[in-house]
Amino acid sequence: MTLIAHLENISHGVGLDYFGVANLARAIGFIRQQGGDLPASFPRAVSVGVAVPYGLTAPLLANDNDNSALMNYDWYVYKVCNPMLDQSTLRLSREIENAGYRAMPVATSLAIQDKHLAGVFSHKLAAHLAGLGWIGKNCLLINPEDGPRVRWGTVLTDAPLETGNLLERNCGKCTECAKACPSGAIHGTAFDPAEPRVKRLDVDKCNEYRNSLQSSIGAPTCGKCLAACPFGRIK
């Protein structure tokens, strides 16, 4: 069995829904700028994802911010999906090293520029370059089957794995996420890799709104922009 087939088998065996390999050369300048020379020293990334059931996100669209729905969503995303991804990328890294290559798993929620919610490496970028989706107007990775309701994890590697092709799709004329955003943080502008994120999303407005929920309901969770996306949404 090839290494890539072995890794994909492991991923599905531990319950992950998505697997792909990204060619990082296409975005090496951005990767170095965000995380420095270490992440930029890897030519490829294994991207894996676990889909979040629509039933967890649908209640987030309610105007009254139901406390139990938000806490339930928060629990499954941060306490269940993220550890599942971290354990999986740890295992995949060991398998890649056992095959004789470099591998570095990237933690799911490690922010180094906390104010801007940026980590050492963008999981969305890896998933996008692996052909698993496109960057939406809400700045999330939009997968054709599950929309933005997928949590992503990454293993950086130099293993010579076959890489995926970019998906030739985009949001089109849709602006559902911008309409659903209670803070006005989403401008409804299509992703353009040449433009800074601020053109599409006001992170400060999003943070202020989510922080207000922390004091009122006990969790800085909103998620209306991912619940509203029509891709993968169950009516």
Ligand code: SF4
């Ligand atoms: S999490 Fe909420 S406030 Fe932030 S961008 Fe999405 S919808 Fe807007």
Ligand code: SF4
């Ligand atoms: S809601 Fe519409 S505009 Fe927003 S990310 Fe989804 S497809 Fe794109």
